[in-house]
Amino acid sequence: xxTRGSGSIAVYPGTFDPVTLGHVDIVERATRLxxxxxxxxxxxxxxxxxxxLEERVAMTREAMAHLPEVRVEPMxxxxxxxxxxxxxxxxxxxxxxVSDFEFEFQMAWMNRRLDPDVExxxxxxxxxxxxxxxxxxxEIARLGGDVRPFVPEGVxxxxxHKFGGAx
Numbered sequence: 127x128x129t130r131g132s133g134s135i136a137v138y139p140g141t142f143d144p145v146t147l148g149h150v151d152i153v154e155r156a157t158r159l160x161x162x163x164x165x166x167x168x169x170x171x172x173x174x175x176x177x178x179l180e181e182r183v184a185m186t187r188e189a190m191a192h193l194p195e196v197r198v199e200p201m202x203x204x205x206x207x208x209x210x211x212x213x214x215x216x217x218x219x220x221x222x223x224v225s226d227f228e229f230e231f232q233m234a235w236m237n238r239r240l241d242p243d244v245e246x247x248x249x250x251x252x253x254x255x256x257x258x259x260x261x262x263x264x265e266i267a268r269l270g271g272d273v274r275p276f277v278p279e280g281v282x283x284x285x286x287h288k289f290g291g292a293x
Contacts, residue, residue, distance in 0.1 A: 136160040146281075217246045219249070
């Protein structure tokens with residue numbers, strides 16, 4: 127069994143629109159490596175989100191409530207600035223497929239250029255979550271499909287409410 131990093135802080139950034147069981151799986155894996163994990167819910171300036179920042183933070187806090195070493199915080203601005211503010215040195219990123227790698231690799235290099243002390247750690251989710259993406263979850267829910275196997279219960283209820291269905 128892996129030991130937790132004593133006093134080390136990692137940040138897992140994302141828009142989490144919505145948070146999925148794949149996200150939860152990555153955070154659970156990260157807690158085995160780091161003393162504390164901060165899930166940074168990004169303001170998402172570059173895209174339109176289904177849920178507001180406040181809703182995404184609330185859903186993510188609820189989804190991570192079983193993990194005492196995890197904090198969920200809203201994030202605006204540069205990720206490296208968020209890391210400095212929270213005295214973190216590592217960024218957690220999930221890789222689902224080889225297609226994710228090129229973009230994530232570019233981001234890791236850019237973050238290292240912005241702050242040479244920052245390291246990026248790539249984690250892969252459990253096999254049964256490797257195909258999950260928030261965009262797919264939103265589309266399935268929008269079309270009336272059952273997303274219950276892919277998201278925490280609170281997220282499922284919020285999606286049902288957003289799209290007019292009954293949970």
